[in-house]
Amino acid sequence: MSNIQNYISILLMKCYNNFLDEKEEHYDYNGERIEQIYRRIRHIHGKIYNLLFECFKYILSLIITFLLVINFIGTPFLCIIEYCYKFIIINLNLLKYAFKKFLSKNNMVDIPKIRLKIILDLDNTLIYASQTKLNNLSLRYFRIRDYYVYKRPNLEKFLFTLSEIADLYLYTSSNEEYAKAILNIIDTNKVIKNKFYRNNCLYIDNEFIKDVNNLSNFNYDPNYLLIIDDNFNCYRNFHDNIIQIKSWKGEKNDDFLYKIQSNLKRLCEYNYNAIDIAKEINFFL
Numbered sequence: 001m002s003n004i005q006n007y008i009s010i011l012l013m014k015c016y017n018n019f020l021d022e023k024e025e026h027y028d029y030n031g032e033r034i035e036q037i038y039r040r041i042r043h044i045h046g047k048i049y050n051l052l053f054e055c056f057k058y059i060l061s062l063i064i065t066f067l068l069v070i071n072f073i074g075t076p077f078l079c080i081i082e083y084c085y086k087f088i089i090i091n092l093n094l095l096k097y098a099f100k101k102f103l104s105k106n107n108m109v110d111i112p113k114i115r116l117k118i119i120l121d122l123d124n125t126l127i128y129a130s131q132t133k134l135n136n137l138s139l140r141y142f143r144i145r146d147y148y149v150y151k152r153p154n155l156e157k158f159l160f161t162l163s164e165i166a167d168l169y170l171y172t173s174s175n176e177e178y179a180k181a182i183l184n185i186i187d188t189n190k191v192i193k194n195k196f197y198r199n200n201c202l203y204i205d206n207e208f209i210k211d212v213n214n215l216s217n218f219n220y221d222p223n224y225l226l227i228i229d230d231n232f233n234c235y236r237n238f239h240d241n242i243i244q245i246k247s248w249k250g251e252k253n254d255d256f257l258y259k260i261q262s263n264l265k266r267l268c269e270y271n272y273n274a275i276d277i278a279k280e281i282n283f284f285l
Contacts, residue, residue, distance in 0.1 A: 163191035
């Protein structure tokens with residue numbers, strides 16, 4: 001029986017080699033290269049599925065565009081149609097990753113498990129600092145020099161949850177002394193691996209610009225680099241990788257950290273890449 005399986009696998013490999021116009025190699029019948037054959041077949045299965053998925057999305061967008069052009073859909077419904085379209089695409093993304101996870105569990109496609117790298121902003125993202133005390137008595141604060149510093153709601157749980165699924169970094173345009181003093185209080189578990197400060201920013205047109213490529217000893221894959229910042233324009237590049245969180249200035253019922261943490265944890269279970277994560281979370285924030 002094993003010999004029959006070997007013959008079938010070798011035949012499949014030859015067919016795929018011909019399909020890919022690759023040079024045919026000699027394969028023995030003792031099963032020594034059978035695992036290589038299986039890996040090649042799984043890889044092609046994944047490529048075919050991705051191609052079908054992208055074709056479906058393209059056809060769907062063409063249909064909606066055509067209906068809009070011929071005024072089949074009235075103007076008052078444009079926002080509803082746009083929302084429904086985005087909702088469908090996002091759920092198709094979830095379906096795609098769920099299907100890939102299923103294929104991976106059944107050894108039908110190889111999906112490398114790569115840990116995300118997440119760059120966090122500080123001011124108005126994780127904390128709010130003001131030289132005047134807020135009237136909101138329910139928010140606790142601590143003092144750093146002349147500043148009253150407030151932790152954004154759910155901050156501790158947010159940092160802990162993200163540290164389980166990603167490597168965390170801080171990139172702030174604030175000066176190093178001020179930022180370190182705050183981090184010593186909010187990052188008690190030391191989950192943030194490395195910190196970058198104002199001296200790591202570029203100063204262009206009277207504005208501090210964050211440039212990931214300007215960071216020393218920071219290796220990254222753009223597909224697995226996620227940025228969480230309240231200021232989208234402070235980055236020169238990687239705009240597709242940014243989750244633009246609402247700027248926080250001490251509002252009591254803010255729940256944006258909780259929303260991001262819960263969605264990130266769910267999407268990472270399906271091995272989403274950073275760009276798809278940012279796209280989906282930004283849509284629902």
